[in-house]
Amino acid sequence: MSDYAKPIPTPSEDSQPYWEATKTHELKLQQCGACGAFRFPPAEVCPECTSEDYEWKPVSGKGRVFSFVIYHRAYHPGFKEELPYVVAVIELDEGPRMLSNVTGCKPEEVRCDMPVEVTYEDITDEMTLPKFRPA
Secondary structure, eight states, rough: OOTTSOOOOOOOTTTTTHHHHHHHTTEEEEETTTTTOOSSSOOSSSSTOOOOOOEEEEOOEEEEEEEEEOOOOOOGGGGGGOOOOEEEEEEETTEEEEEEOOOSSSSSOOTTTOOEEOOOOOOOSEEEEEEEOOO
């Protein structure tokens, strides 16, 4: 895994629990203690009710493709061998949307509203990326 040639996320203090969960192949998001809304990306204040009360809770990892693009050009040399690849906005069943890749199918098979589920790519000994595949 040490030959990973793409950019690697740098966790912030706010996002560290998210990345710790992905390392164990679990998807956890912040859930507001006041209104119950899940949120992503991590934030100190709930965008629904402005409460500062939250807990990190597991989510299903299931959702749908909200929007997507197919990249045919490598804007970073590390992605050259993966062309073409899909970058998508995934709307999780719990509500939040997150940016990720859709893998496990041909790029031309990806459609909006396509059901997907989370999968994990261990890119280094310290970092795991959540990606999505057709469900």
